[in-house]
Amino acid sequence: MAGFIDVLRLGALDQAVASSAELYGRSRQHDLRCGSPRRQRVMVRAAAEGPDLSVTVNGLKFANPFVIGSGPPGTNYTVMKRAFEEGWGGVIAKTVSLDSSKVVNVTPRYARLKASGAPGTKPEVIGWQNIELISDRPFETMLAEMKQLKEEFPDRILIASIMEEYNRDAWEEIIERVEEAGVDAFEINFSCPHGMPERKMGMAMGQDCSVLEEVCGWINAKATIPVWAKMTPNITDITQPARTALRSGCEGVAAINTIMSVMGINLDTLRPEPCVEGYSTPGGYSCKAVRPIALAKVMSIAQMMKTEFPGQDRSLSGIGGVESGSHAAEFILLGASTVQVCTGVMLHGYGHVKTMCTELQAFMDKHGFISIEDFRGASLGYFTTHADLVQRQKEAVKIKKKQRKGLSSDKDWTGEGFVAETETMVSN
Ligand SMILES: Cc1cc2nc3c(=O)[nH]c(=O)nc-3n(C[C@H](O)[C@H](O)[C@H](O)COP(=O)(O)O)c2cc1C
Numbered sequence: 001m002a003g004f005i006d007v008l009r010l011g012a013l014d015q016a017v018a019s020s021a022e023l024y025g026r027s028r029q030h031d032l033r034c035g036s037p038r039r040q041r042v043m044v045r046a047a048a049e050g051p052d053l054s055v056t057v058n059g060l061k062f063a064n065p066f067v068i069g070s071g072p073p074g075t076n077y078t079v080m081k082r083a084f085e086e087g088w089g090g091v092i093a094k095t096v097s098l099d100s101s102k103v104v105n106v107t108p109r110y111a112r113l114k115a116s117g118a119p120g121t122k123p124e125v126i127g128w129q130n131i132e133l134i135s136d137r138p139f140e141t142m143l144a145e146m147k148q149l150k151e152e153f154p155d156r157i158l159i160a161s162i163m164e165e166y167n168r169d170a171w172e173e174i175i176e177r178v179e180e181a182g183v184d185a186f187e188i189n190f191s192c193p194h195g196m197p198e199r200k201m202g203m204a205m206g207q208d209c210s211v212l213e214e215v216c217g218w219i220n221a222k223a224t225i226p227v228w229a230k231m232t233p234n235i236t237d238i239t240q241p242a243r244t245a246l247r248s249g250c251e252g253v254a255a256i257n258t259i260m261s262v263m264g265i266n267l268d269t270l271r272p273e274p275c276v277e278g279y280s281t282p283g284g285y286s287c288k289a290v291r292p293i294a295l296a297k298v299m300s301i302a303q304m305m306k307t308e309f310p311g312q313d314r315s316l317s318g319i320g321g322v323e324s325g326s327h328a329a330e331f332i333l334l335g336a337s338t339v340q341v342c343t344g345v346m347l348h349g350y351g352h353v354k355t356m357c358t359e360l361q362a363f364m365d366k367h368g369f370i371s372i373e374d375f376r377g378a379s380l381g382y383f384t385t386h387a388d389l390v391q392r393q394k395e396a397v398k399i400k401k402k403q404r405k406g407l408s409s410d411k412d413w414t415g416e417g418f419v420a421e422t423e424t425m426v427s428n
Pocket residue numbers: 069070071072094095128130132133134135161189192230256257258285286287288290319320321322340341342343344
């Protein structure tokens with residue numbers, strides 16, 4: 001089959017991927033169900049040589065840190081299979097709930113923000129708004145497709161994104177049934193900003209720490225595989241729900257989901273975009289324009305995790321505007337282990353993972369890093385308070401003054417040291 005290579009012919013790095021099934025030393029129990037010859041074959045890796053891009057978090061081994069973020073790129077079997085074939089380290093499927101009949105989408109549901117490029121060039125898309133809901137496909141269909149994927153790709157990481165109403169029985173049922181499909185972990189969507197909060201789901205739960213604590217308690221009492229809580233940036237202090245989720249037993253945090261936004265108003269029709277029958281509703285903003293905000297949120301969560309959950313196998317997945325290996329490096333430098341991409345896949349396609357792996361390896365080569373752990377969190381220590389920056393600058397000026405070369409006034413020239421004094425003021 002095109003695109004496959006035999007495990008026996010893989011190099012050392014590839015063997016690391018191939019053997020990932022053995023490394024599923026889950027913090028919770030998990031059945032690996034490896035077996036048929038077909039299952040013992042792996043896809044060509046996105047990064048074949050160079051520094052090791054693999055990451056292991058919560059007992060899950062990702063071939064590389066690039067993970068499909070929940071959304072259209074993980075919406076059905078065909079596209080998720082494509083992601084694995086192209087070499088993505090993991091896939092987070094589109095969010096599912098038990099009753100898809102309550103989920104009714106509209107079209108158009110996307111709107112773009114474009115940069116004004118040079119005349120004659122195609123304007124670059126820098127911002128993306130969506131008013132898409134969670135999956136409108138039948139729950140049973142999504143379960144069957146996730147099961148099939150795990151059977152065909154047992155060594156690749158498939159994470160189910162789930163969302164439910166404020167009802168313990170519903171959460172227990174969805175967890176039990178999705179686990180039976182054989183997924184590796186859960187990502188809980190506590191963060192969708194549109195549509196679902198009207199049913200007290202998604203962001204409505206993620207913004208209320210007492211509800212979040214209770215719901216995470218139900219989830220973690222039931223789940224036997226790792227659980228990541230996906231956070232909303234639409235809150236004053238994102239560390240509060242992140243802390244609550246981790247204290248309530250979640251193994252990881254993912255941030256950020258989309259930012260509540262209004263893309264714009266059409267100045268001919270005076271109607272907002274995206275316009276559905278003349279009306280619109282605020283939606284979720286993503287793509288490269290959100291990256292600085294996402295980096296700030298990830299930085300705050302990482303600092304909190306470092307201080308309050310040290311030495312624990314708690315993971316952080318960075319999301320927001322990633323389209324290159326350099327963008328991924330920035331999230332990892334702040335403490336993320338994995339990096340999710342959603343809109344970037346909608347703009348550049350699944351094969352883009354290869355480019356991003358190459359770029360990330362080039363960054364690692366430049367600094368002599370041989371693994372992701374070598375530089376994960378390395379930039380976190382360089383954030384401080386503004387008052388501390390002022391103090392540091394004062395001290396630096398003092399030192400520079402002391403080191404200043406040359407005469408500070410013409411009255412200081414001496415006859416004896418004249419040549420040496422001249423030298424101190426020459427620049428080349
Ligand atoms: C069209 C679209 C649909 C999305 N659907 C979901 C979803 O079902 N569940 C979810 O957790 N996040 C969803 N997201 C949010 C993304 O997973 C991601 O958190 C966000 O878009 C920021 O990352 P990005 O800039 O790489 O897209 C969606 C995003 C987009 C653009």
